[in-house]
Amino acid sequence: MTELWQFAWDALVAPFAEFAFMRRALVATLALAVSAAPLGVFLTLRRMSLLGDALTHAVLPGVAVGFMLFGLSLPAMALGGVVAGLLVAAVAGVVSRATALKEDASLAAMYLLALAVGVMLISRQGSQLDLLHILFGSALGVDEPGLLLVAGVASVSLLTLAAFYRGFVLESFDPLFLAAASASKGSRPWVWQQLFLMLVVVNLVAGFQTLGTLMAVGLMMLPAVSARLWHESLPAQLLNASAQAAIAGVAGLLISYHQDTPSGPTIIGCAGVLYVLSLLVSPGGWLPQLLKRPHRVA
DSSP states (O other), rough: EEEEEHHHHIIIIIIHOOHHHHHHHHHHHHHHHHHHHHHHHHHHHTOHHHHHHHHHHHHHHHHHHEEEEEEHHHHHHHHHHHHHHHHHHHHHHHHHHHHOOOHHHHHHHHHHHHHHHHHHHHHHHHOOOHHHHHHHOOOGGHHHHHHHHHHHHHHHHHHHHHTTTHHHHHHHOHHHHHHHHHHHHOTTHHHHHHHHHHHHHHHHHHHHHHTTTTHHHHHHHHEEEEEEOOOOSSSHHHHHHHOOOOOOOHHHHHHHHTTTTOOOHHHHHHHHHHHHHHHHHHSHHOOOOHSSOOOOOO
């Protein structure tokens, strides 16, 4: 029993107890879990799941410009990422309204262009290591400014979700009713969508140092999609998504520490394992649905 306890301590607790960088990575990952995963649930409700992927690529040129001007300065890269993400979303909306292209098509074209430009800028100014760090992140390398950024974004996101929860729910389930109600009060209904997109962008930017610009969307979407398989009610989905993201974050950090694997992809891989388990055993998954099917009588 003593040996089992010692093994559990060394494997699960000692890395966080002994090393400050592990504790910073843990706090940053948990903050992203409770902040980004609920936004993923709203994205799935709006059938905009791929929007998060598009926006996480769209922030790259802004991050690259911040890197070119100020080096590995987190505030500069974060500000550039926010501006670039919002600009790409706005331009895609303008293109869809001014041309025959739908918004998803224009957004796909914009984010591919943004990804290419961002990679070229970083490759021209920095080293291969800088490019890999920005694209795939390093949760184990989160410093105090990065931790403050993630914690601040998570706090603002949770407070905003709590304050405007009813509006976000209405905009997801019945946008026509929200538009009519907003018009009667003299406000503009598109404000809700822009506010929501801003939350998505700042969360993706907050996650780029921990998970990288390519991986940040994984902690937002994979737990959210899994949560829909477990619950029908929205509050339960929000809690489940945050819990799955937190579990994936902790497991990914431990595996990354013990096996010396990249932390960002490892965390997303753990979220993927939870997603596969949800596909198999959740109430909306394959096995329960298979058992519900009526058996043919010979």
